Amino acid sequence: MRNHRGQFSSRLGFVLAAAGSAVGLGNIWGFPTQVAGNGGAAFLVIYLILAFCLAYPALMAELTIGRHTRANIVIALQAIASNGFTRSFGKYTGLYGVLVASLILSFYTLVAGWVLAHFTAHLCKLLGVSGIVPWLTSDNLSRNLIFAFGFSLMTIGVISAGVHRGIEVWSDRLMPALLVLLVLLIAYVLSQEGAMEGLRLYLVPDFSRITDSRLILSALGQAFFSLSLGVGTMLIYGSYIRAQDNLPAIGALVTLVDTGIAFLAGLLVIPAMFVAQKLGVDIYQNGQLAGGPALIFNILPELFDSIGFGGQVIATAFFALLTIAALTSSISMLEVPVSLALETTTMARRSASWLIGLVIFSFTVLITIYFDRLFGLIVTLTTTYSEPLVGIVLCLYAGWVWNRNSLLNTLRQGNPAIENSFFWKIWPVYVRYFCPFLIFAAFVQSLNL
Ligand code: PFF
Numbered sequence: 001m002r003n004h005r006g007q008f009s010s011r012l013g014f015v016l017a018a019a020g021s022a023v024g025l026g027n028i029w030g031f032p033t034q035v036a037g038n039g040g041a042a043f044l045v046i047y048l049i050l051a052f053c054l055a056y057p058a059l060m061a062e063l064t065i066g067r068h069t070r071a072n073i074v075i076a077l078q079a080i081a082s083n084g085f086t087r088s089f090g091k092y093t094g095l096y097g098v099l100v101a102s103l104i105l106s107f108y109t110l111v112a113g114w115v116l117a118h119f120t121a122h123l124c125k126l127l128g129v130s131g132i133v134p135w136l137t138s139d140n141l142s143r144n145l146i147f148a149f150g151f152s153l154m155t156i157g158v159i160s161a162g163v164h165r166g167i168e169v170w171s172d173r174l175m176p177a178l179l180v181l182l183v184l185l186i187a188y189v190l191s192q193e194g195a196m197e198g199l200r201l202y203l204v205p206d207f208s209r210i211t212d213s214r215l216i217l218s219a220l221g222q223a224f225f226s227l228s229l230g231v232g233t234m235l236i237y238g239s240y241i242r243a244q245d246n247l248p249a250i251g252a253l254v255t256l257v258d259t260g261i262a263f264l265a266g267l268l269v270i271p272a273m274f275v276a277q278k279l280g281v282d283i284y285q286n287g288q289l290a291g292g293p294a295l296i297f298n299i300l301p302e303l304f305d306s307i308g309f310g311g312q313v314i315a316t317a318f319f320a321l322l323t324i325a326a327l328t329s330s331i332s333m334l335e336v337p338v339s340l341a342l343e344t345t346t347m348a349r350r351s352a353s354w355l356i357g358l359v360i361f362s363f364t365v366l367i368t369i370y371f372d373r374l375f376g377l378i379v380t381l382t383t384t385y386s387e388p389l390v391g392i393v394l395c396l397y398a399g400w401v402w403n404r405n406s407l408l409n410t411l412r413q414g415n416p417a418i419e420n421s422f423f424w425k426i427w428p429v430y431v432r433y434f435c436p437f438l439i440f441a442a443f444v445q446s447l448n449l
Contacts, residue, residue, distance in 0.1 A: 005070060006163025011245050013168040015253050018237050020171035020328030022258035023178070025111055026226040028325050031262040032269035033291030034222050038215045041205035044266065046219040048259060055223040056255045057427060057435050058391045059234055061398035063251050066238025068410040072339040073097045073232030076239070077393075080402040090401075093393045094232065100386045101231035101336035102356075106363035107378050108333065109155070112326035113148030113364075114139075118297060119319035120147075122304075126312045137297070144368050149361065151323075155330040156357035159338055160350045163240050167331055174324045181321040182261070186268045188314060194278035198271030220442045221384045227258055230387030230394065233332045236339045246414040248423045269295070276303035296322075334360070388443055392436045399432030 008014040035043050069076035074097075077090025121136035135143060158166040189195055209215060224230055241247070273283045273295070281302045283290055290299055304315035334357055341352040367374045398407065407428070411418045418424050 005240070006167075007240050007242060008168050009164055011242075011250060013164075013172060014237070014241050014245065015250055015257070016175045017167050017171040017328075017332075018234065018250075018254045019257040019261075020167075020175050021228045021233055021237065021332030022226060022254060022329075023175070023261045024226075024228075024325045024329030025108065025115070025322065026222065026329070027258065027262040028182075028265040028269075028322055029111075029292075029296055030222060031226065032266050033295060034218055035202065035266050035270060036273070036289035036291045036295065038212075038218060039206050039209040040201040040270070041203050042207065042209035042212075043215055043219060044202065044263070045205050046210060046216055047223060047262075050216075050219050051223045051227070051255060051259045054220065054435060054438055055227045055229060056251065057431050058224070058229050058395055058439075059227050059255060060248060060251045060427060061394045061431055061435075062229065062232075062234040063238035063241070063247050064407065064410055065394065065398055065402070066235040067241050067243075067247065067413075068406065070239045072239070072336070072343050073235050074340055075343060076235060077397055080397060080406075082401055082403070086397075086401045089393075090397065093390060096386070097230065097232040097390045098337050098340055100382050100390065101233060101333050102360050103363070103378055104231065104382050105155075105330060105333040105360050107367055107375060107382075108326065108330055109148050109152050109361065109364045110144065110368055110375075112151045112323065112330060113144055113146075114293070114297070115319055115322045115326060116151050117143050117147040118301070119316065119323050122301075122312060122316040122319055126316055137301075141368065145365060148364050148368065151326070151330070152357060152361040152364065154327055155334050156353050158327070158331045159334045159357070160353035162349055167335065170331070171328050174328050178321055178324050178328075179261075181317050181324075182264050182268065185314060185318060185321070186264060189268055189272045189275060192271075192275040192278075194274040194276075195271035198274035199267075201274075202266055202270040217384070217442055220388060220439070224387040224391055225383045226262060227255065228329065228332060230389070230391035231333070232336045232390075235394070236335055237332065239339075243413045247411055248415065248418070248421070248427070269300070272300055272303055276300070276306075279303060279306045385443075388439050392439050392443075395431045395435040395439070399428065399436070404428070 008017060065076050065080060069079040071079060074091055074094030077094045078087045081087035081090045117136050121133045124130060124133055158170050228234055273289065276299050277283045281299055283299055285294055300318065301315055304311040337356045338352050341347050341356060342349060367378065
C-alpha cells in the first residue's frame with residue numbers, strides 16, 4: 001500500500017467535501033420529485049426521521065471505519081475483520097460497493113449531462129445565440145453523449161488532481177456558490193403568486209399517508225442515496241479526515257447540511273410548480289404532480305420563460321446550481337474505485353483516474369443507447385436495493401465484527417471524553433441492533449409490495 005495518502009487540510013474542508021458528496025441531484029431533483037409523488041409533507045416528515053435515526057448512524061459507521069483503517073472499503077472491511085470468514089465476506093462486500101458506486105456514477109453522468117445541456121441552452125439564450133437551443137433542449141442521442149462526456153471529463157479532471165487540490169479545493173469553491181444561488185432562487189419564487197399553495201402542500205402533512213409502506217421505503221432509499229451511503233464513498237472520505245477531528249460532530253454537521261439543502265430544494269421546487277400552474281402550465285401527469293425530467297426540464301423552464309429576461313437569468317442560475325451539485329457528488333463516486341486502484345496497485349492517481357473514469361463512461365454510453373432497458377433497472381438495483389444492503393453490512397461490521405476497544409479509540413481521537421457522551425451511550429447499541437434490523441425490515445417490506 002502507498003503511504004502517501006491525501007488528507008483534507010481542515011475540518012471545514014472535510015465538511016464541505018462530504019456535504020458536497022451528499023448534496024447532489026438527489027437533493028435538488030430527487031427529493032422534490034419524491035415529495036411531489038408521495039403526498040407532500042408526509043414524505044418530508046418520514047424522510048427527516050429516517051435521515052437522522054437511520055442514515056446518520058450508518059454514516060457514522062462508514063466515517064469511523066474509514067478513519068481507523070485509512071483505506072478504501074475493500075481493504076478497510078478486511079482490516080477490521082476478526083476471522084477468515086468475516087475477512088472474505090468483507091472483501092467481497094467491499095468490491096460489490098465499489099461496483100455499485102461505479103454503476104451509480106454511470107447513470108448519474110448521463111443525467112448530469114442533460115442538466116449541463118440545459119445550462120448551456122439557457123446561457124446561449126441569455127447571450128442571444130438561440131439557434132442551437134432546440135438541439136440542446138431536445139432529447140437526442142448526440143446531445144446526450146456529448147454532454148455526458150463533457151461532464152465525465154470535469155469529474156475525472158477534479159479527481160486526478162487529488163484529495164486536497166482536487167476534491168477539497170473544488171468543494172470549497174462550489175458549495176458556497178450553490179447555497180447562495182439556492183437562497184436567491186427561493187426568495188424569488190416565494191414572492192410569486194401561487195407559491196403559498198405549494199408551501200402548504202410541502203409543509204402540512206396528510207397523516208393518513210405516513211404509514212404507507214411504499215412511502216417509507218422510498219424515503220429510506222432517498223435518505224441513503226442522499227447521504228451517499230452504502231457504497232464506500234463516506235468511508236473513503238472518512239479515511240482522509242485528520243486524527244484531531246471530532247467524528248460524531250462532523251458527521252452530524254454533514255447530515256444537517258444534506259437534509260437542510262434537500263429541505264431548501266423542496267422549498268424552491270414545490271412552490272415553483274404552483275407558481276407555474278398559475279401561469280397556465282400543466283403540473284400534473286397521469287393525475288399526479290409531475291416529477292423527474294418533466295418537472296426539471298419542462299415545468300420549471302416554462303415558469304422561468306414566462307418571466308422574460310430576468311427569468312432567463314434565474315433559469316441559467318438554476319441549472320448552474322444543479323450542475324455544481326452534481327459535480328461535487330460525482331467526484332466522490334469516482335474516488336471510490338480510484339482509491340481502490342491506488343491502494344492495491346502501483347498506478348499513479350492521474351492514470352487511474354483517467355482509466356477508470358473512461359471505463360465508467362463507456363457504461364454511460366451503453367445506458368444512453370439502451371436507455372429504456374437499462375436506466376430504470378440500474379437505478380433501482382443500485383439505489384433501492386444495493387445501497388441499503390451494503391449499509392446493513394457496514395453497520396454489522398462496525399457493531400459486531402470490529403473490536404469494541406479499537407472502535408472506541410478511534411472515536412476518542414478528536415473527542416477524548418466520548419465515553420461519557422450521549423453519543424457513546426446510544427450509537428454502539430443502535431448500530432448493532434436497530435440499524436441493521438430496521439433497514440432490513442424496510443427492505444423486506446419492499447419485496448412484498
Ligand atoms: N448523494 C448524492 C446525491 O444526493 O445526489 C448521490 C451519491 C453520491 C450517491 C455519492 C452515492 C455516492 F457514492
